[in-house]
Amino acid sequence: MNHTHRNDQPPAPARGGPTRVALHTPVPGALGPEIERRLYFVSPRISGFALVGDGDTVTAVDLTTRAPCEEEGLEAKVNRMVDNDVRPQMPTRPKSVWTSPHERAADGDTFERLAAAGAVAEVGEGQVAVGEPLLSLFAYFDRAVLGILAQDHSAREFRYPTLIRTSTLERAGYFTSFPQHLMFVTRLHNDIDVYRSFQESYPRTGIGPSVLQSCGNVDYCLPPTMCYHTFAQYGGRALEGEGLHVVTSRGKSFRFEAGYSTTLERLWDFTIREIVFLGSREDVARARERYMRKVFAFLEELGLSGWCEVGNDPFFSGSDASARIWSQRLQELKYELRLPVGPDRSIAVGSFNFHDDLFGRAFDITRGEGPAHSGCVGFGLERLVFAFLSQFGTDEQDWPDPVRTGVRAAGGI
Amino acid sequence: MTTENARERIHTFLREHTGGQPLADTDDFFALGYVNSLFAMQLAAFVEKEFALTLGPDDMDFDNFRTVNGLVRLATSRTSAQS
Numbered sequence: 001m002n003h004t005h006r007n008d009q010p011p012a013p014a015r016g017g018p019t020r021v022a023l024h025t026p027v028p029g030a031l032g033p034e035i036e037r038r039l040y041f042v043s044p045r046i047s048g049f050a051l052v053g054d055g056d057t058v059t060a061v062d063l064t065t066r067a068p069c070e071e072e073g074l075e076a077k078v079n080r081m082v083d084n085d086v087r088p089q090m091p092t093r094p095k096s097v098w099t100s101p102h103e104r105a106a107d108g109d110t111f112e113r114l115a116a117a118g119a120v121a122e123v124g125e126g127q128v129a130v131g132e133p134l135l136s137l138f139a140y141f142d143r144a145v146l147g148i149l150a151q152d153h154s155a156r157e158f159r160y161p162t163l164i165r166t167s168t169l170e171r172a173g174y175f176t177s178f179p180q181h182l183m184f185v186t187r188l189h190n191d192i193d194v195y196r197s198f199q200e201s202y203p204r205t206g207i208g209p210s211v212l213q214s215c216g217n218v219d220y221c222l223p224p225t226m227c228y229h230t231f232a233q234y235g236g237r238a239l240e241g242e243g244l245h246v247v248t249s250r251g252k253s254f255r256f257e258a259g260y261s262t263t264l265e266r267l268w269d270f271t272i273r274e275i276v277f278l279g280s281r282e283d284v285a286r287a288r289e290r291y292m293r294k295v296f297a298f299l300e301e302l303g304l305s306g307w308c309e310v311g312n313d314p315f316f317s318g319s320d321a322s323a324r325i326w327s328q329r330l331q332e333l334k335y336e337l338r339l340p341v342g343p344d345r346s347i348a349v350g351s352f353n354f355h356d357d358l359f360g361r362a363f364d365i366t367r368g369e370g371p372a373h374s375g376c377v378g379f380g381l382e383r384l385v386f387a388f389l390s391q392f393g394t395d396e397q398d399w400p401d402p403v404r405t406g407v408r409a410a411g412g413i
Numbered sequence: 414m415t416t417e418n419a420r421e422r423i424h425t426f427l428r429e430h431t432g433g434q435p436l437a438d439t440d441d442f443f444a445l446g447y448v449n450s451l452f453a454m455q456l457a458a459f460v461e462k463e464f465a466l467t468l469g470p471d472d473m474d475f476d477n478f479r480t481v482n483g484l485v486r487l488a489t490s491r492t493s494a495q496s
Contacts, residue, residue, distance in 0.1 A: 030470065090457060092473040281444060323454035330453050331443070331475050356450050370446065 040258035088322035108342025126268030181255035222254035226274035311336030339387035
């Protein structure tokens with residue numbers, strides 16, 4: 001899994017005065033980011049927010065709403081989210097496992113610069129068309145992280161279909177964990193009367209939510225990440241041999257994020273390079289650590305600024321959301337790689353995850369007598385390339401030698 | 414409360430949740446697969462209630478939760494003078 005959006009909220013435009021929503025009981029300031037990352041999912045009316053407090057505690061939230069806020073119950077909704085998902089989390093100290101020795105200044109206007117040059121174009125909410133030099137950098141970074149993997153493992157690569165069975169996501173526990181990101185794929189029900197009725201009615205009614213009444217198929221989704229494809233592929237199987245099984249894939253992933261702005265920092269539709277380790281607990285844990293360290297060394301060699309810290313997934317609204325978040329942080333099940341993209345802004349470009357036997361059990365993947373253990377690494381390639389460009393600029397002459405050479409060797413710009 | 418008293422109470426609690434597996438004080442019962450990762454939250458709630466402690470960010474080190482010795486250290490950390 002690669003859910004990496006902490007502190008990534010885009011600034012939202014202010015429209016009218018904010019509505020202050022008081023928390024019925026203050027929350028420790030350390031949990032502020034956990035409130036922030038969920039607010040856009042509380043109500044579609046929320047278009048911006050600011051936490052109110054003294055640093056040690058958060059006492060209220062100032063909400064900017066899309067229209068004068070008449071929605072009753074907004075206060076109750078915010079408090080319900082905080083009570084369920086945030087308040088029971090016990091604060092942990094931020095912990096970094098790597099900090100780059102380089103301190104490069106990142107240009108916060110990189111997206112605007114790329115757009116002005118015609119290298120990127122916004123084509124929808126959280127959807128950006130990318131051209132050169134991003135495409136060559138995309139290929140370079142993808143090859144680079146696979147090359148690092150190949151130093152220690154013979155990975156099997158797969159290309160998965162874009163659609164994923166809804167039942168696979170259900171089996172992975174996605175519905176209870178991350179309902180906010182779900183993207184169902186549907187189609188008109190295959191019945192001639194349905195097609196005819198649709199053709200007759202849409203010119204009058206237009207395409208609106210009522211069209212869903214002619215659909216009714218929710219058996220496929222867009223994948224939120226690649227590793228569920230891998231678990232489904234290995235589902236019901238016993239791992240052969242003693243060693244680690246390493247599977248990698250690259251594919252488009254989709255997560256509804258509710259708050260988008262015009263940059264590559266936060267996308268609805270993005271590309272993940274995913275690596276899944278399957279095997280014994282010790283082998284998986286060791287492989288994650290070893291690979292992670294090599295990636296850090298690679299970033300240092302390029303001269304990128306950044307750090308890697310203990311993170312957690314945005315579990316939302318489930319009955320055990322807080323317990324799962326806290327367990328992840330305490331046990332360091334997730335490390336998030338963050339790179340600066342502006343003077344005061346960073347984005348998560350990858351994560352290194354240990355699942356224990358969660359997916360081995362869920363997908364009935366066995367090893368020896370018991371469930372297999374797993375871990376995965378995911379890189380958000382658009383974000384990685386964007387962070388690189390924010391730190392090194394768009395002029396190839398200013399890029400580090402390995403990048404310039406790598407891009408040219410592959411026939412890029 | 415003595416260290417040994419705390420140790421006994423912790424063993425009693427763990428026995429109920431690990432299917433009665435014999436547990437040495439240094440065994441990592443998470444790594445051994447006796448409990449799943451979510452059990453950590455139950456452990457924290459147990460320590461707070463059983464030993465009348467409020468855990469803070471500085472206590473949130475997994476080494477305090479994955480062995481009996483770690484839990485004893487956590488449970489007696491505020492009362493070390495008596496142990």
